Amino acid sequence: xxxxxxxxxxxxxxxxxxxxxxxxxxxxxxxxxxxxxxxxxxxxxxxxxxxxxxxxxxxxxxxxxxxxxxxxxxxxxxxxxxxxxxxxxxxxxxxxxxxxxxxxxxxxxxxxxxxxxxxxxxxxxxxxxxxxxxxxxxxxxxxxxxxxxxxxxxxxxxxxxxxxxxxxxxxxxxxxxxxxxxxxxxxxxxxxxxxxxxxxxxxxxxxxxxxxxxxxxxxxxxxxxxxxxxxxxxxxxxxxxxxxxxxxxxxxxxxxxxxxx
Amino acid sequence: xxxxxxxxxxxxxxxxxxxxxxxxxxxxxxxxxxxxxxxxxxxxxxxxxxxxxxxxxxxxxxxxxxxxxxxxxxxxxxxxxxxxxxxxxxxxxxxxxxxxxxxxxxxxxxxxxxxxxxxxxxxxxxxxxxxxxxxxxxxxxxxxxxxxxxxxxxxxxxxxxxxxxxxxxxxxxxxxxxxxxxxxxxxxxxxxxxxxxxxxxxxxxxxxxxxxxxxxxxxxxxxxxxxxxxxxxxxxxxxxxxxxxxxxxxxxxxxxxxxxxxxxxxxxxx
Numbered sequence: 001x002x003x004x005x006x007x008x009x010x011x012x013x014x015x016x017x018x019x020x021x022x023x024x025x026x027x028x029x030x031x032x033x034x035x036x037x038x039x040x041x042x043x044x045x046x047x048x049x050x051x052x053x054x055x056x057x058x059x060x061x062x063x064x065x066x067x068x069x070x071x072x073x074x075x076x077x078x079x080x081x082x083x084x085x086x087x088x089x090x091x092x093x094x095x096x097x098x099x100x101x102x103x104x105x106x107x108x109x110x111x112x113x114x115x116x117x118x119x120x121x122x123x124x125x126x127x128x129x130x131x132x133x134x135x136x137x138x139x140x141x142x143x144x145x146x147x148x149x150x151x152x153x154x155x156x157x158x159x160x161x162x163x164x165x166x167x168x169x170x171x172x173x174x175x176x177x178x179x180x181x182x183x184x185x186x187x188x189x190x191x192x193x194x195x196x197x198x199x200x201x202x203x204x205x206x207x208x209x210x211x212x213x214x215x216x217x218x219x220x221x222x223x224x225x226x227x228x229x230x231x232x233x234x235x236x237x238x239x240x241x242x243x244x245x246x247x248x249x250x251x252x253x254x255x256x257x258x259x260x261x
Numbered sequence: 262x263x264x265x266x267x268x269x270x271x272x273x274x275x276x277x278x279x280x281x282x283x284x285x286x287x288x289x290x291x292x293x294x295x296x297x298x299x300x301x302x303x304x305x306x307x308x309x310x311x312x313x314x315x316x317x318x319x320x321x322x323x324x325x326x327x328x329x330x331x332x333x334x335x336x337x338x339x340x341x342x343x344x345x346x347x348x349x350x351x352x353x354x355x356x357x358x359x360x361x362x363x364x365x366x367x368x369x370x371x372x373x374x375x376x377x378x379x380x381x382x383x384x385x386x387x388x389x390x391x392x393x394x395x396x397x398x399x400x401x402x403x404x405x406x407x408x409x410x411x412x413x414x415x416x417x418x419x420x421x422x423x424x425x426x427x428x429x430x431x432x433x434x435x436x437x438x439x440x441x442x443x444x445x446x447x448x449x450x451x452x453x454x455x456x457x458x459x460x461x462x463x464x465x466x467x468x469x470x471x472x473x474x475x476x477x478x479x480x481x482x483x484x485x486x487x488x489x490x491x492x493x494x495x496x497x498x499x500x501x502x503x504x505x506x507x508x509x510x511x512x513x514x515x516x517x518x519x520x521x522x523x524x525x526x527x528x529x530x531x
Contacts, residue, residue: 015336018329019351022409025366026355028376032369086269093262101266103524107277112467112511114484115504118491119280122287142276145269203359206469210491220361227365227474231372239362250357 026243033236051237060222061238067212068219070133072201075140080194082141083148088178090149091156102149109146113206116143121210131213139207144197151196155189156182192253199246281508288501298502308486308503315483318401318472319465325405326412326461327454334416334453335446338423349417356410364474367403368394371475395477403471408464412457415527419453420446456527459518463511483507 036048055061090102108116120139121130129135159182167177183190205220212221219238226232288298302308337348355363370376371394378390393399423446431441469484476482481489483503490500515524 011332011336015332015348018333018409019348021329021406022355023351025363025370025406026358028370029362029366082269082272086266089262089265095262097263098266101263101270104273104278105266105269107273110463110511110515111277111281112469112484112504112507114467114469114487115281115284115508116277118487118500118504119284120276121491122283122497123276123280138272139276142272145272149269199357203361205359205361210488220359223361223365224470224474227361227368231369235365236369239359239365243358243362246357246359247354250353 029236029239029243032233033240035233035236038233051233054234055237055241058234061219061234063215064217064219064222067133067136067216068202071136071140071218072198074137075144075201076194076198078137079141079144079148079197080190083145083193083197084152084190086145087149087152087156088182090153092161102153105149106146108143117207117210120207124211130211131216133216136208136212136216136218139211140201140204143204143207144200147196147200148190148193151189151193152186155186159185188256191256195249195253199249202242202245281504284501285505287497288505291498298498299506301499302502302506307481311481311483311486312506314480315466318397318404318480318482319462322401322404322408322465323458323462325401326409327458329405330409330412330416330457331450331454334413334420337413337417338420352410352413355406356414360407360470363407364403364471367399367406367471367475371399371402394475395479397476397480399475399477400472400480400482403475404465404468407471408461411460411464415456415460416450416453419456420450423449452522455518455522459514459527463514466511467507 033051034047034049036046036050086101086105090098090105124130124135129138163185164177164181167181168174172180203220204218205224208218208221209224212218219242223235223238226235289296291297302312333348333352337345337352340348368375372378373390373392375393377393378387381387382390393402427445427449428441431445432438436444467484468482469488472480472482473485473488476485484507486503487500487507490496490503515527518524518527
C-alpha cells in the first residue's frame with residue numbers, strides 16, 4: 001500500500017464490494033430473526049425474541065430439529081470409521097485398482113444432487129426405506145464419505161508411514177500400531193472430516209426432500225416447504241441458529257488444524 | 262487393503278452407483294427397449310428450451326463468478342498474511358452456510374417487500390418496488406453468490422504457488438506492473454481459472470434449490486425438469502432420460518477438462 005493510484009483505489013473498492021456481496025446475505029438473516037414484525041421493514045423496528053419463541057414452542061419444528069441432529073450425529077458415527085478405513089487403504093496401497101476406488105468414492109461430489117436424490121428415492125421405494133430414519137442416515141453417510149476421505153487422505157500424506165513400520169517391527173499388530181501410532185497423529189484431519197460430514201448432513205436438503213416423510217422429516221425439508229408458501233420469519237431464526245452452528249464447527253476445525261501444524 | 266475400503270465402497274455402490282444405473286436402465290427400458298424418452302426430449306420444445314436455458318445460465322454464472330472471483334483471489338494472494346486470512350474467511354464462511362439458508366436470505370433481500378426494495382424506496386430512488394426475484398435475474402444473483410467460493414478457492418490455491426520472484430524479475434527488467442501481470446501472472450494462473458470455471462459450470466448445471474425457490478416457476482432448469490417429471494407427472498422414464506443427459510454432460514466436461522489438468526486437482530478444492 002505504498003501508492004494510492006486511482007487504479008489501486010478502484011481495485012480495493014471493487015474487492016470490498018464483492019466481499020460485501022459474499023458476506024452480507026449470510027449476516028442479514030440475523031437482524032431479521034430478531035425483528036418484532038412479520039415483514040422486514042426498513043428502518044428496522046424494535047427487537048424481539050418472538051421468532052425464536054415461535055420456533056421453540058412449535059412441536060413440528062422441534063421434531064424436525066431432533067431428526068436433523070440425530071441424523072447428523074449417526075452420519076458422523078458411521079461415515080467417520082468407514083471414511084478413515086478407506087482413506088488408509090487409498091494412502092497405503094499401490095494397486096492401480098485403488099485409484100479407481102478413490103475416484104468412485106468421490107462420486108457423490110460429482111453426480112448432480114437431483115439425480116442422486118431421484119435415484120435413491122426410486123431404490124428406497126422398492127425396498128421400503130422411504131420416510132425412515134435408517135434410509136435418511138444411509139443417504140447422508142454416502143454424501144458425507146467424500147469429506148472424511150478427502151480430509152484424512154490429506155492428513156495421511158503428511159504422516160511418515162515408517163513410524164508405523166517401526167511399531168510393527170517391534171511386534172505390534174497392524175491394527176494396534178494404527179491406533180497407537182498413526183491415529184493420534186492424524187486426529188486433527190479425522191476431526192475436520194467428521195465435522196464437515198456433520199455440516200453436510202445438517203444442511204442436506206434435496207435428497208431429504210425426496211426420501212423423507214412423516215415424523216422423520218429433517219429441518220431443511222420443513223424449511224423448504226415453508227419457503228415455497230410464504231416468508232415466515234421463524235425460518236430466519238432457524239437459519240441464524242444453523243449458521244451459528246456451522247460457523248462454530250468450522251472454527252473448531254480450523255483451530256484444530258492449525259494446532260497440529 | 263481393498264478390504265479396508267470395501268465398507269465405504271459398498272455404501273457408494275448401493276446408494277449412488279446402483280440408483281443412477283437403475284435410472285439409466287429405465288430411461289431406455291419400459292416393457293422392452295425404447296428410445297421414446299430420448300426422442301421426446303429432442304422433439305419437444307419444453308425440454309429443449311430447458312436444456313439451452315440451463316447451459317446459458319451456467320455460462321453466465323461462470324463468467325460472472327470469474328469476473329468477481331479473480332480479483333478477490335488475486336488480492337488474497339498478494340496482500341500481507343493478516344489481510345489474506347480475513348479475505349479467505351469472508352469467502353469460506355458463506356461456503357459452509359447451508360445453500361437453503363442462503364437462498365432464503367436472497368429471497369428476503371430481493372422480494373417486493375424485501376430489504377433492497379425497501380431501502381431504495383426509503384431513500385426515494387424508486388417509486389415502485391423492482392421485480393428482482395421470481396425470475397432469471399434473482400436466480401443468477403443468488404447462484405453466483407453460492408458458487409463464488411468454488412471459483413475463488415482453486416484460483417487462490419494456484420496463485421499462491423506463483424513465485425513472487427518472477428514478478429520482481431519482470432519488474433527489474435523494466436516491465437510495468439500491468440505488463441508483468443498480463444505477461445507473467447495471468448498465464449501462470451490459468452490452470453486455476455480452468456479448475457474454477459469447470460467446478461462452477463458443472464455445479465450450476467445441476468443446481469436445484471436456487472432456481473426452484475428464486476426462479477418463480479419461470480426459470481425451469483434441467484434439475485427442475487427431473488423433479489417435476491417425478492413429483493407432478495409421475496413420468497419416471499422422462500425424468501430418467503433428462504437425468505442421464507445431464508449426467509453425460511457433466512462427465513463429458515470433466516473428461517475434456519481432465520485432459521488439461523488432473524481431475525483430483527479440481528475436486529480437491531471442494
